Protein backbone atom coordinates (compact mmCIF):
# COMPACT_ATOMS: atom_id res chain seq x y z
CA UNK A 1 0.00 0.00 0.00
CA UNK A 2 1.28 3.42 -0.85
CA UNK A 3 1.40 6.13 1.70
CA UNK A 4 -1.77 8.18 1.89
CA UNK A 5 -1.90 11.32 -0.19
CA UNK A 6 -2.12 14.43 1.91
CA UNK A 7 -5.33 16.37 1.53
CA UNK A 8 -4.62 19.65 -0.18
CA UNK A 9 -4.86 22.39 2.36
CA UNK A 10 -7.62 24.60 1.12
CA UNK A 11 -8.40 28.18 1.87
CA UNK A 12 -9.65 28.83 5.35
CA UNK A 13 -12.94 27.29 6.37
CA UNK A 14 -14.53 25.94 9.51
CA UNK A 15 -15.77 22.49 10.47
CA UNK A 16 -17.71 21.40 13.54
CA UNK A 17 -17.19 17.70 14.27
CA UNK A 18 -17.04 17.94 18.07
CA UNK A 19 -18.57 20.23 20.66
CA UNK A 20 -14.96 20.88 21.71
CA UNK A 21 -14.23 22.43 18.30
CA UNK A 22 -16.25 25.39 19.53
CA UNK A 23 -15.09 27.85 22.17
CA UNK A 24 -17.49 28.89 24.91
CA UNK A 25 -17.75 32.29 23.26
CA UNK A 26 -18.67 30.68 19.93
CA UNK A 27 -21.31 28.54 21.63
CA UNK A 28 -22.77 31.75 23.09
CA UNK A 29 -22.73 33.32 19.62
CA UNK A 30 -24.64 30.34 18.21
CA UNK A 31 -27.18 30.68 21.04
CA UNK A 32 -27.68 34.39 20.45
CA UNK A 33 -28.24 33.85 16.72
CA UNK A 34 -30.65 30.97 17.47
CA UNK A 35 -32.57 33.25 19.82
CA UNK A 36 -32.68 35.99 17.19
CA UNK A 37 -34.29 33.53 14.75
CA UNK A 38 -36.87 32.60 17.40
CA UNK A 39 -37.59 36.32 17.85
CA UNK A 40 -37.62 37.23 14.16
CA UNK A 41 -39.54 34.20 12.89
CA UNK A 42 -41.93 33.43 15.72
CA UNK A 43 -44.75 31.00 16.07
CA UNK A 44 -47.26 33.04 18.04
CA UNK A 45 -48.65 30.11 19.99
CA UNK A 46 -45.38 28.33 20.82
CA UNK A 47 -42.37 30.44 21.74
CA UNK A 48 -39.89 27.59 21.20
CA UNK A 49 -40.92 26.95 17.60
CA UNK A 50 -39.74 28.63 14.40
CA UNK A 51 -42.97 29.70 12.71
CA UNK A 52 -41.83 31.37 9.50
CA UNK A 53 -39.01 31.37 6.99
CA UNK A 54 -36.43 33.89 5.87
CA UNK A 55 -34.44 34.14 2.65
CA UNK A 56 -30.95 34.89 3.95
CA UNK A 57 -29.52 31.62 2.62
CA UNK A 58 -31.28 31.84 -0.75
CA UNK A 59 -28.00 31.44 -2.60
CA UNK A 60 -26.78 28.42 -0.65
CA UNK A 61 -27.14 24.66 -0.84
CA UNK A 62 -26.82 22.19 2.04
CA UNK A 63 -25.83 18.60 1.21
CA UNK A 64 -27.00 16.04 3.73
CA UNK A 65 -25.02 12.81 3.54
CA UNK A 66 -26.54 10.12 5.67
CA UNK A 67 -24.67 6.82 5.68
CA UNK A 68 -27.09 5.46 8.24
CA UNK A 69 -30.71 6.42 8.66
CA UNK A 70 -31.60 9.07 11.21
CA UNK A 71 -34.80 10.61 10.03
CA UNK A 72 -35.13 13.15 12.80
CA UNK A 73 -31.59 14.57 12.58
CA UNK A 74 -31.80 14.75 8.79
CA UNK A 75 -35.21 16.41 8.77
CA UNK A 76 -34.22 18.97 11.38
CA UNK A 77 -31.12 19.97 9.39
CA UNK A 78 -33.18 20.14 6.21
CA UNK A 79 -35.93 22.10 7.93
CA UNK A 80 -33.30 24.52 9.26
CA UNK A 81 -31.85 25.07 5.78
CA UNK A 82 -35.31 25.52 4.22
CA UNK A 83 -36.29 27.98 6.96
CA UNK A 84 -33.18 29.97 6.04
CA UNK A 85 -34.37 30.07 2.44
CA UNK A 86 -31.62 27.75 1.20
CA UNK A 87 -31.82 24.57 -0.85
CA UNK A 88 -30.95 21.01 0.08
CA UNK A 89 -29.57 18.03 -1.75
CA UNK A 90 -29.68 14.78 0.07
CA UNK A 91 -28.36 11.26 0.01
CA UNK A 92 -30.37 9.41 2.56
CA UNK A 93 -30.35 5.91 1.20
CA UNK A 94 -26.98 4.27 1.77
CA UNK A 95 -28.16 1.05 0.13
CA UNK A 96 -28.25 2.65 -3.31
CA UNK A 97 -25.62 5.34 -2.86
CA UNK A 98 -22.13 5.40 -4.28
CA UNK A 99 -20.83 4.22 -0.90
CA UNK A 100 -22.61 0.94 -1.52
CA UNK A 101 -20.73 0.72 -4.81
CA UNK A 102 -17.47 1.06 -2.93
CA UNK A 103 -16.71 4.76 -3.14
CA UNK A 104 -14.69 6.12 -0.26
CA UNK A 105 -15.95 8.86 1.97
CA UNK A 106 -12.89 10.94 1.09
CA UNK A 107 -13.84 10.80 -2.61
CA UNK A 108 -17.57 11.35 -2.07
CA UNK A 109 -16.88 14.43 0.00
CA UNK A 110 -14.58 15.96 -2.62
CA UNK A 111 -17.19 15.39 -5.31
CA UNK A 112 -20.17 16.63 -3.30
CA UNK A 113 -18.26 19.72 -2.14
CA UNK A 114 -18.67 20.93 -5.74
CA UNK A 115 -22.44 20.64 -5.51
CA UNK A 116 -23.08 22.38 -2.21
CA UNK A 117 -21.85 25.15 0.10
CA UNK A 118 -22.06 23.26 3.37
CA UNK A 119 -22.57 19.62 4.28
CA UNK A 120 -23.82 17.58 7.19
CA UNK A 121 -22.66 14.02 7.57
CA UNK A 122 -24.04 11.10 9.54
CA UNK A 123 -22.00 7.91 9.58
CA UNK A 124 -21.90 4.67 11.59
CA UNK A 125 -18.11 4.83 12.03
CA UNK A 126 -16.48 6.82 14.87
CA UNK A 127 -14.34 9.61 13.47
CA UNK A 128 -15.95 9.59 10.00
CA UNK A 129 -16.90 13.27 10.27
CA UNK A 130 -13.30 14.24 10.97
CA UNK A 131 -12.08 12.32 7.92
CA UNK A 132 -14.79 13.93 5.76
CA UNK A 133 -13.80 17.36 7.06
CA UNK A 134 -10.13 16.79 6.25
CA UNK A 135 -11.02 16.33 2.59
CA UNK A 136 -13.71 18.98 2.35
CA UNK A 137 -13.13 22.55 1.21
CA UNK A 138 -16.63 23.50 2.45
CA UNK A 139 -17.80 23.46 6.09
CA UNK A 140 -18.66 20.00 7.45
CA UNK A 141 -21.07 19.56 10.36
CA UNK A 142 -21.07 16.26 12.19
CA UNK A 143 -24.63 14.92 12.37
CA UNK A 144 -23.48 11.96 14.50
CA UNK A 145 -20.54 9.65 13.84
CA UNK A 146 -20.77 6.22 15.45
CA UNK A 147 -20.47 6.55 19.21
CA UNK A 148 -18.12 9.52 18.90
CA UNK A 149 -20.07 12.79 18.87
CA UNK A 150 -23.25 14.55 17.90
CA UNK A 151 -22.40 18.20 18.53
CA UNK A 152 -25.66 19.79 17.32
CA UNK A 153 -27.59 17.59 19.77
CA UNK A 154 -25.34 18.87 22.56
CA UNK A 155 -25.82 22.49 21.45
CA UNK A 156 -29.54 21.91 21.54
CA UNK A 157 -29.37 20.34 25.03
CA UNK A 158 -27.29 23.18 26.45
CA UNK A 159 -29.47 25.81 24.76
CA UNK A 160 -32.55 24.23 26.37
CA UNK A 161 -30.91 24.41 29.80
CA UNK A 162 -29.93 27.99 29.15
CA UNK A 163 -33.49 28.89 28.16
CA UNK A 164 -34.86 27.33 31.33
CA UNK A 165 -32.18 28.71 33.66
CA UNK A 166 -30.45 32.00 33.13
CA UNK A 167 -27.04 30.80 34.27
CA UNK A 168 -25.35 27.48 33.68
CA UNK A 169 -22.72 28.08 36.33
CA UNK A 170 -23.33 25.89 39.40
CA UNK A 171 -26.55 24.58 37.87
CA UNK A 172 -27.19 21.06 39.14
CA UNK A 173 -27.93 18.68 36.30
CA UNK A 174 -28.72 15.01 36.97
CA UNK A 175 -27.97 12.57 34.15
CA UNK A 176 -29.80 9.28 34.24
CA UNK A 177 -29.54 5.90 32.53
CA UNK A 178 -26.84 4.68 30.17
CA UNK A 179 -23.90 6.97 30.86
CA UNK A 180 -21.46 4.43 29.50
CA UNK A 181 -22.09 4.15 25.80
CA UNK A 182 -24.21 7.18 25.02
CA UNK A 183 -22.37 9.62 22.77
CA UNK A 184 -24.84 12.36 23.54
CA UNK A 185 -24.05 12.06 27.24
CA UNK A 186 -20.27 12.28 26.79
CA UNK A 187 -20.43 15.45 24.68
CA UNK A 188 -23.06 16.79 27.06
CA UNK A 189 -20.97 16.33 30.23
CA UNK A 190 -17.94 18.02 28.64
CA UNK A 191 -20.12 20.97 27.67
CA UNK A 192 -21.68 21.13 31.15
CA UNK A 193 -18.19 21.13 32.68
CA UNK A 194 -17.05 23.90 30.35
CA UNK A 195 -19.93 26.12 31.37
CA UNK A 196 -19.42 25.42 35.07
CA UNK A 197 -22.53 23.32 35.69
CA UNK A 198 -22.52 20.60 38.32
CA UNK A 199 -23.10 17.07 37.06
CA UNK A 200 -24.99 14.56 39.21
CA UNK A 201 -24.53 11.09 37.68
CA UNK A 202 -27.43 8.65 38.14
CA UNK A 203 -26.31 5.65 36.07
CA UNK A 204 -28.21 2.46 35.51
CA UNK A 205 -26.36 -0.43 37.21
CA UNK A 206 -23.14 -1.15 35.28
CA UNK A 207 -23.67 1.86 33.03
CA UNK A 208 -21.49 4.38 34.85
CA UNK A 209 -19.53 7.10 33.06
CA UNK A 210 -16.48 5.37 31.58
CA UNK A 211 -13.02 5.88 33.09
CA UNK A 212 -11.79 7.81 30.08
CA UNK A 213 -14.61 10.34 30.46
CA UNK A 214 -13.85 10.69 34.17
CA UNK A 215 -10.18 11.17 33.40
CA UNK A 216 -10.87 13.77 30.76
CA UNK A 217 -13.25 15.62 33.07
CA UNK A 218 -10.57 15.75 35.73
CA UNK A 219 -7.51 16.44 33.66
CA UNK A 220 -8.76 18.62 30.85
CA UNK A 221 -11.87 20.22 32.23
CA UNK A 222 -10.51 20.59 35.77
CA UNK A 223 -13.42 18.83 37.40
CA UNK A 224 -13.53 17.74 40.98
CA UNK A 225 -15.68 15.02 42.53
CA UNK A 226 -17.73 16.01 45.52
CA UNK A 227 -17.62 13.07 47.92
CA UNK A 228 -20.57 14.62 49.76
CA UNK A 229 -23.19 14.11 47.08
CA UNK A 230 -21.23 12.31 44.35
CA UNK A 231 -21.53 15.24 41.96
CA UNK A 232 -18.88 16.44 39.54
CA UNK A 233 -18.08 20.13 39.25
CA UNK A 234 -15.67 22.10 37.14
CA UNK A 235 -13.22 24.22 39.09
CA UNK A 236 -13.10 26.78 36.38
CA UNK A 237 -13.37 26.92 32.64
CA UNK A 238 -11.35 28.63 29.95
CA UNK A 239 -13.12 30.40 27.10
CA UNK A 240 -10.23 29.94 24.67
CA UNK A 241 -10.62 30.17 20.92
CA UNK A 242 -11.83 27.51 20.29
CA UNK A 243 -11.95 25.46 23.44
CA UNK A 244 -8.48 24.17 24.26
CA UNK A 245 -8.53 22.22 27.48
CA UNK A 246 -5.44 22.38 29.67
CA UNK A 247 -3.60 19.33 30.94
CA UNK A 248 -1.68 20.87 33.80
CA UNK A 249 -2.95 23.06 36.61
CA UNK A 250 -2.22 26.73 36.10
CA UNK A 251 -1.80 29.50 38.66
CA UNK A 252 -5.56 29.83 39.16
CA UNK A 253 -5.85 26.26 40.35
CA UNK A 254 -5.37 26.76 44.11
CA UNK A 255 -7.69 29.73 44.12
CA UNK A 256 -10.30 27.65 42.29
CA UNK A 257 -10.10 24.83 44.83
CA UNK A 258 -10.70 27.32 47.64
CA UNK A 259 -13.68 28.94 45.97
CA UNK A 260 -14.95 25.49 45.01
CA UNK A 261 -14.90 24.30 48.61
CA UNK A 262 -16.78 27.32 49.89
CA UNK A 263 -19.36 27.13 47.10
CA UNK A 264 -19.69 23.38 47.47
CA UNK A 265 -21.70 23.34 50.65
CA UNK A 266 -24.20 25.79 49.24
CA UNK A 267 -24.58 24.01 45.92
CA UNK A 268 -24.99 20.64 47.65
CA UNK A 269 -28.24 21.84 49.18
CA UNK A 270 -29.56 23.19 45.90
CA UNK A 271 -32.38 21.46 44.10
CA UNK A 272 -31.80 19.63 40.86
CA UNK A 273 -32.39 22.06 37.97
CA UNK A 274 -32.70 19.42 35.27
CA UNK A 275 -32.86 15.65 34.83
CA UNK A 276 -31.37 14.48 31.54
CA UNK A 277 -32.68 11.04 30.66
CA UNK A 278 -30.75 8.94 28.15
CA UNK A 279 -32.33 6.56 25.74
CA UNK A 280 -32.59 2.92 26.76
CA UNK A 281 -30.60 0.97 24.17
CA UNK A 282 -31.88 -2.55 24.20
CA UNK A 283 -28.87 -3.92 22.33
CA UNK A 284 -26.60 -2.76 25.16
CA UNK A 285 -28.67 -4.29 27.92
CA UNK A 286 -28.76 -8.00 28.77
CA UNK A 287 -31.77 -9.93 30.06
CA UNK A 288 -30.12 -10.47 33.43
CA UNK A 289 -29.68 -6.80 34.09
CA UNK A 290 -32.46 -5.24 36.06
CA UNK A 291 -33.45 -1.85 37.16
CA UNK A 292 -32.91 0.47 34.23
CA UNK A 293 -34.05 3.77 35.73
CA UNK A 294 -37.48 4.87 34.65
CA UNK A 295 -38.38 8.49 35.07
CA UNK A 296 -42.02 8.93 35.96
CA UNK A 297 -44.28 10.95 38.24
CA UNK A 298 -43.32 8.81 41.24
CA UNK A 299 -39.61 9.43 40.69
CA UNK A 300 -40.17 13.17 40.35
CA UNK A 301 -42.18 13.33 43.59
CA UNK A 302 -38.94 13.75 45.54
CA UNK A 303 -38.90 17.44 46.57
CA UNK A 304 -35.41 17.91 45.13
CA UNK A 305 -36.94 17.53 41.66
CA UNK A 306 -39.82 19.93 42.28
CA UNK A 307 -38.46 22.44 39.78
CA UNK A 308 -36.40 20.11 37.59
CA UNK A 309 -36.87 20.29 33.82
CA UNK A 310 -36.93 16.83 32.28
CA UNK A 311 -34.82 16.52 29.13
CA UNK A 312 -34.45 13.59 26.75
CA UNK A 313 -32.81 13.50 23.29
CA UNK A 314 -35.71 11.33 21.99
CA UNK A 315 -36.84 8.91 20.71
CA UNK A 316 -37.79 7.30 24.01
CA UNK A 317 -38.49 3.63 24.51
CA UNK A 318 -40.06 3.25 27.92
CA UNK A 319 -37.46 4.94 30.14
CA UNK A 320 -39.54 8.12 30.18
CA UNK A 321 -43.18 7.75 31.12
CA UNK A 322 -45.63 9.19 28.58
CA UNK A 323 -47.91 10.32 31.42
CA UNK A 324 -45.26 12.98 32.16
CA UNK A 325 -45.97 14.73 28.87
CA UNK A 326 -48.55 16.98 30.50
CA UNK A 327 -46.29 17.70 33.52
CA UNK A 328 -45.03 21.29 33.49
CA UNK A 329 -41.48 19.95 34.01
CA UNK A 330 -41.51 17.95 30.74
CA UNK A 331 -39.19 19.87 28.42
CA UNK A 332 -38.22 17.25 25.84
CA UNK A 333 -40.51 18.35 23.02
CA UNK A 334 -39.37 21.92 23.48
CA UNK A 335 -35.77 20.64 23.47
CA UNK A 336 -36.44 18.84 20.16
CA UNK A 337 -37.99 22.00 18.69
CA UNK A 338 -34.83 23.97 19.48
CA UNK A 339 -32.98 21.70 17.08
CA UNK A 340 -34.23 23.88 14.23
CA UNK A 341 -33.13 27.38 15.43
CA UNK A 342 -29.83 25.93 16.71
CA UNK A 343 -29.06 24.33 13.34
CA UNK A 344 -30.22 27.49 11.52
CA UNK A 345 -27.77 29.46 13.64
CA UNK A 346 -24.86 27.10 13.04
CA UNK A 347 -25.49 26.91 9.29
CA UNK A 348 -25.89 30.67 8.86
CA UNK A 349 -22.76 31.38 10.92
CA UNK A 350 -20.69 28.83 9.00
CA UNK A 351 -21.91 30.38 5.75
CA UNK A 352 -21.04 33.87 7.02
CA UNK A 353 -24.62 35.14 6.74
CA UNK A 354 -24.81 36.90 10.11
CA UNK A 355 -23.63 40.51 9.92
CA UNK A 356 -21.15 41.21 12.68
CA UNK A 357 -21.13 37.64 13.98
CA UNK A 358 -18.69 34.96 12.91
CA UNK A 359 -17.11 31.69 13.81
CA UNK A 360 -13.34 31.78 13.34
CA UNK A 361 -12.02 30.10 10.21
CA UNK A 362 -8.79 28.15 9.92
CA UNK A 363 -6.65 26.65 7.22
CA UNK A 364 -7.95 23.09 6.99
CA UNK A 365 -11.01 24.04 9.06
CA UNK A 366 -9.72 23.25 12.56
CA UNK A 367 -7.81 25.24 15.10
CA UNK A 368 -4.35 23.83 15.78
CA UNK A 369 -4.31 21.50 18.75
CA UNK A 370 -2.07 22.23 21.68
CA UNK A 371 -1.02 18.60 21.73
CA UNK A 372 1.79 17.27 19.55
CA UNK A 373 0.44 15.54 16.47
CA UNK A 374 1.93 12.14 15.57
CA UNK A 375 1.16 11.51 11.90
CA UNK A 376 2.36 8.41 10.04
CA UNK A 377 1.18 6.53 6.96
CA UNK A 378 -1.30 3.74 7.64
CA UNK A 379 0.99 0.75 7.06
CA UNK A 380 3.57 1.82 9.64
CA UNK A 381 3.32 1.52 13.38
CA UNK A 382 0.34 1.53 15.69
CA UNK A 383 -3.26 1.94 14.51
CA UNK A 384 -6.22 3.17 16.48
CA UNK A 385 -7.38 0.49 18.92
CA UNK A 386 -11.06 1.31 18.42
CA UNK A 387 -12.33 -1.19 15.87
CA UNK A 388 -15.25 1.02 14.91
CA UNK A 389 -12.90 3.88 14.06
CA UNK A 390 -12.96 5.11 10.46
CA UNK A 391 -9.26 4.13 10.11
CA UNK A 392 -10.40 0.49 10.04
CA UNK A 393 -12.77 1.04 7.11
CA UNK A 394 -11.18 -0.74 4.15
CA UNK A 395 -12.49 1.73 1.56
CA UNK A 396 -10.78 4.59 3.38
CA UNK A 397 -7.37 2.91 3.69
CA UNK A 398 -5.68 5.10 1.06
CA UNK A 399 -7.01 8.26 2.70
CA UNK A 400 -6.55 7.82 6.44
CA UNK A 401 -3.29 7.95 8.40
CA UNK A 402 -2.21 6.84 11.84
CA UNK A 403 -2.78 10.15 13.52
CA UNK A 404 -2.67 10.64 17.27
CA UNK A 405 -2.33 13.49 19.69
CA UNK A 406 0.41 12.76 22.20
CA UNK A 407 -1.09 13.18 25.66
CA UNK A 408 1.74 13.53 28.10
CA UNK A 409 1.21 13.49 31.80
CA UNK A 410 3.75 15.37 33.80
CA UNK A 411 3.35 13.91 37.24
CA UNK A 412 2.56 10.26 36.73
CA UNK A 413 5.12 10.15 33.91
CA UNK A 414 2.58 8.18 31.89
CA UNK A 415 1.30 8.95 28.46
CA UNK A 416 -1.56 8.22 26.12
CA UNK A 417 -2.32 8.40 22.44
CA UNK A 418 -5.58 10.01 21.39
CA UNK A 419 -6.82 9.12 17.92
CA UNK A 420 -7.37 12.33 15.93
CA UNK A 421 -10.44 10.85 14.20
CA UNK A 422 -12.43 9.07 16.93
CA UNK A 423 -10.71 10.54 20.03
CA UNK A 424 -10.47 7.15 21.75
CA UNK A 425 -7.28 6.74 23.73
CA UNK A 426 -4.61 4.08 24.16
CA UNK A 427 -2.37 3.81 27.18
CA UNK A 428 -0.30 0.77 26.18
CA UNK A 429 2.16 1.08 23.33
CA UNK A 430 5.82 0.92 22.47
CA UNK A 431 7.82 4.01 21.57
CA UNK A 432 10.76 3.58 19.24
CA UNK A 433 13.42 5.96 18.05
CA UNK A 434 14.45 5.65 14.42
CA UNK A 435 17.88 7.14 14.97
CA UNK A 436 19.05 5.23 18.01
CA UNK A 437 17.06 2.09 17.10
CA UNK A 438 15.92 1.60 20.69
CA UNK A 439 12.38 0.99 21.79
CA UNK A 440 10.71 1.45 25.15
CA UNK A 441 7.50 0.08 26.64
CA UNK A 442 7.34 2.93 29.11
CA UNK A 443 4.61 5.29 27.91
CA UNK A 444 6.13 8.03 30.06
CA UNK A 445 8.88 8.24 27.47
CA UNK A 446 6.48 10.26 25.35
CA UNK A 447 7.94 13.10 27.41
CA UNK A 448 11.08 12.88 25.27
CA UNK A 449 9.19 13.70 22.09
CA UNK A 450 9.28 17.31 20.98
CA UNK A 451 8.03 19.17 17.92
CA UNK A 452 11.63 19.17 16.66
CA UNK A 453 12.36 15.43 17.04
CA UNK A 454 8.82 14.14 16.41
CA UNK A 455 9.77 12.67 13.04
CA UNK A 456 12.43 10.47 14.69
CA UNK A 457 9.78 8.52 16.59
CA UNK A 458 7.52 5.68 15.61
CA UNK A 459 4.99 4.06 17.92
CA UNK A 460 4.16 0.34 17.78
CA UNK A 461 1.27 -1.53 19.33
CA UNK A 462 3.47 -4.28 20.76
CA UNK A 463 7.08 -5.10 21.53
CA UNK A 464 7.07 -7.83 18.87
CA UNK A 465 6.30 -5.25 16.18
CA UNK A 466 9.25 -3.11 17.27
CA UNK A 467 11.59 -6.13 17.29
CA UNK A 468 10.41 -7.27 13.86
CA UNK A 469 11.21 -3.80 12.57
CA UNK A 470 14.77 -4.00 13.86
CA UNK A 471 14.52 -2.11 17.14
CA UNK A 472 16.18 -3.23 20.37
CA UNK A 473 14.91 -2.91 23.89
CA UNK A 474 16.81 -0.25 25.71
CA UNK A 475 16.18 -2.04 28.99
CA UNK A 476 18.23 -5.07 28.07
CA UNK A 477 20.41 -3.57 25.41
CA UNK A 478 23.39 -2.50 27.46
CA UNK A 479 24.74 -1.74 30.87
CA UNK A 480 23.89 1.93 30.67
CA UNK A 481 20.40 3.23 30.13
CA UNK A 482 20.69 4.99 26.80
CA UNK A 483 19.06 8.29 26.21
CA UNK A 484 16.39 8.07 23.55
CA UNK A 485 16.86 11.55 22.29
CA UNK A 486 17.49 15.00 23.51
CA UNK A 487 15.84 15.77 26.83
CA UNK A 488 12.51 17.37 27.45
CA UNK A 489 11.92 20.64 25.82
Ligand SMILES: [Zn+2]
Pocket residue numbers: 127384385386389390391419420421422423424
Ligand atom coordinates in the same frame (compact mmCIF):
# COMPACT_ATOMS: atom_id res chain seq x y z
ZN1 LIG B 1 -9.71 6.15 16.08
